[in-house]
Amino acid sequence: MKLGPIALGLALVAIALAPLGLKNYGVYLLTLWCVYLMAGMGLNLTVGYAGQMSIGHAAFLGIGAYTAAILMKMGLSFWFVMPLAALICFFVGLVLGFPALRVQHHYLAFATLGFNVLMYLFFRNEEWLTGGTFGISGIQRPGLLGLSLDGSAAYFYFTYVSAILLALVLWWLIRSPWGRAFAALRDNPIRAESLGVNIMAYTLLAFAIGAAFAGIAGAYFAALVQFIEPAPFNLSASLMMLLMVIVGGSGRFFGPMLGAAIVILLPEWLRFMKDWYLVMFGLAVVALMIWLPGGLLSIPERLRRT
Amino acid sequence: MTPFLEVRNCVKHYGAIRAVDGVSFAVGPGEIVGVIGPNGSGKTTLFNSILGQIRPTSGHMEFCGEDITGMSPLELARRGVGRTFQTLQVFGKLSVRDNLIVAAQEFKGTLPARLFAAPDAGLGRHADEMIERFRLQHVAHLAAGSLSYGQQKLIDIAMAFMPAPRLVLLDEPCAGVNPALVEQLRELLMQLNQAQGGSFVVIEHNMDFIMRLCPRVICMVEGKVLAEGKPEEVQSNRAVLEAYLGN
Numbered sequence: 001m002k003l004g005p006i007a008l009g010l011a012l013v014a015i016a017l018a019p020l021g022l023k024n025y026g027v028y029l030l031t032l033w034c035v036y037l038m039a040g041m042g043l044n045l046t047v048g049y050a051g052q053m054s055i056g057h058a059a060f061l062g063i064g065a066y067t068a069a070i071l072m073k074m075g076l077s078f079w080f081v082m083p084l085a086a087l088i089c090f091f092v093g094l095v096l097g098f099p100a101l102r103v104q105h106h107y108l109a110f111a112t113l114g115f116n117v118l119m120y121l122f123f124r125n126e127e128w129l130t131g132g133t134f135g136i137s138g139i140q141r142p143g144l145l146g147l148s149l150d151g152s153a154a155y156f157y158f159t160y161v162s163a164i165l166l167a168l169v170l171w172w173l174i175r176s177p178w179g180r181a182f183a184a185l186r187d188n189p190i191r192a193e194s195l196g197v198n199i200m201a202y203t204l205l206a207f208a209i210g211a212a213f214a215g216i217a218g219a220y221f222a223a224l225v226q227f228i229e230p231a232p233f234n235l236s237a238s239l240m241m242l243l244m245v246i247v248g249g250s251g252r253f254f255g256p257m258l259g260a261a262i263v264i265l266l267p268e269w270l271r272f273m274k275d276w277y278l279v280m281f282g283l284a285v286v287a288l289m290i291w292l293p294g295g296l297l298s299i300p301e302r303l304r305r306t
Numbered sequence: 307m308t309p310f311l312e313v314r315n316c317v318k319h320y321g322a323i324r325a326v327d328g329v330s331f332a333v334g335p336g337e338i339v340g341v342i343g344p345n346g347s348g349k350t351t352l353f354n355s356i357l358g359q360i361r362p363t364s365g366h367m368e369f370c371g372e373d374i375t376g377m378s379p380l381e382l383a384r385r386g387v388g389r390t391f392q393t394l395q396v397f398g399k400l401s402v403r404d405n406l407i408v409a410a411q412e413f414k415g416t417l418p419a420r421l422f423a424a425p426d427a428g429l430g431r432h433a434d435e436m437i438e439r440f441r442l443q444h445v446a447h448l449a450a451g452s453l454s455y456g457q458q459k460l461i462d463i464a465m466a467f468m469p470a471p472r473l474v475l476l477d478e479p480c481a482g483v484n485p486a487l488v489e490q491l492r493e494l495l496m497q498l499n500q501a502q503g504g505s506f507v508v509i510e511h512n513m514d515f516i517m518r519l520c521p522r523v524i525c526m527v528e529g530k531v532l533a534e535g536k537p538e539e540v541q542s543n544r545a546v547l548e549a550y551l552g553n
Binding site for chain 1 (some may be wrong): 357359378379380383384389391395396397398399400407408409410411412413414417420421423425427450454465468469470
């Protein structure tokens with residue numbers, strides 16, 4: 001039997017058992033990891049699998065979160081609001097994909113950065129809709145088949161199972177002919193087009209599907225924190241999500257899982273260093289980028305080569 | 307006989323440089339035509355003008371009676387026109403088998419239908435046959451980018467033939483390939499020509515290869531067609547000898 005599936009099974013069980021030994025804040029961090037994992041998987045599709053550049057992913061997390069918060073405050077069910085948030089992000093992502101048809105690399109990075117800034121200003125300034133800097137509070141957590149998910153552990157398990165389901169969707173997508181076309185688009189768009197790959201359609205789809213994942217994550221985020229304001233959706237958040245994908249291993253299925261764990265949990269583990277913990281985190285990231293540009297999941301390959 | 311591909315008075319200027327200067331030629335069904343000429347004679351620019359990579363300054367191109375002037379590479383691919391490039395153009399991170407599957411999958415069903423299709427898009431067996439034909443079985447599951455130049459060249463050419471195109475334009479298929487592989491390549495192209503029945507236009511500097519593969523050869527010099535005919539006629543043409551082959 002292969003070692004990979006056993007290790008994956010053990011990791012899934014270990015994460016499921018983790019809340020038993022954690023306090024509320026620890027469970028909250030684990031749930032936050034699941035939320036960023038959902039968004040990170042979408043960004044990995046856009047950046048890692050389809051080779052597009054995006055530093056505006058937090059804007060989609062924000063669109064998803066605000067859509068969920070506003071509509072749930074109006075009394076609509078999470079189960080209606082969550083797919084709607086995904087759908088809205090899908091269409092906004094489709095529109096954001098258009099610059100990618102004309103520009104690439106750092107030009108595209110700046111186009112997506114501009115979008116993030118624009119959305120952040122919208123969340124902050126359109127007080128009538130978003131509450132501005134005061135935000136939206138009192139967001140209810142959803143229920144499931146009559147069960148309350150108000151407790152931190154219950155909401156963690158709900159988010160954890162949702163993240164696994166979303167990972168299965170991504171797994172199926174990247175193994176489908178679409179996944180292969182995304183990889184062709186990333187590796188060599190000119191050759192891909194000469195082989196009949198519709199690079200316009202696949203570029204737009206890569207952005208739209210990635211955005212939809214972030215939209216779903218946004219809905220879970222709103223219900224997790226129960227209060228949203230513009231700060232978690234600013235440019236730093238987008239850079240942090242990109243960091244998750246790159247640190248874990250861009251274009252590798254488990255990359256965002258590991259990357260999100262590093263970016264969300266490592267600063268917390270380093271807190272014993274008091275004032276130095278963010279410095280140590282920054283140094284760890286610099287070291288990773290220098291010695292492991294392919295991300296942590298490239299370590300086995302590096303070892304095989306040496 | 308109606309020509310399969312007809313190029314009439316193709317012109318491509320870059321400012322004062324006349325890269326392609328009024329080239330006309332036709333290719334019949336199932337025909338293999340060679341294009342030779344010294345470096346900078348406009349062969350690749352001609353290919354790129356036909357294949358929509360660049361827009362010709364003027365001229366007219368028809369494929370199976372349809373005007374294809376200025377069509378995009380995607381539209382041409384959908385009409386059954388394939389190509390290879392002068393430099394290696396494989397998908398480095400995909401396996402050899404996936405390179406071959408992706409080369410043909412977009413011709414199977416609609417875009418939404420492909421999302422729900424089998425992972426190999428129903429092309430697994432065809433890809434395996436092509437892998438066997440090109441003797442790539444031992445590397446079929448390795449990343450294409452990790453292979454030798456010669457192996458990648460074979461993958462590159464095999465990809466162009468995966469969707470069984472009606473017309474293939476091959477740009478220097480022998481460039482950087484060892485002599486043993488050149489002969490294998492010639493045999494493969496002959497086999498594919500007979501098996502798939504498509505027409506080929508081949509740019510090549512390897513004279514032995516082109517003379518043995520192509521029943522008809524066009525020689526270009528300074529953007530113009532200098533000579534056209536059977537290989538032995540072109541090879542013995544005085545103007546060609548002076549311009550390209552030396553003495």
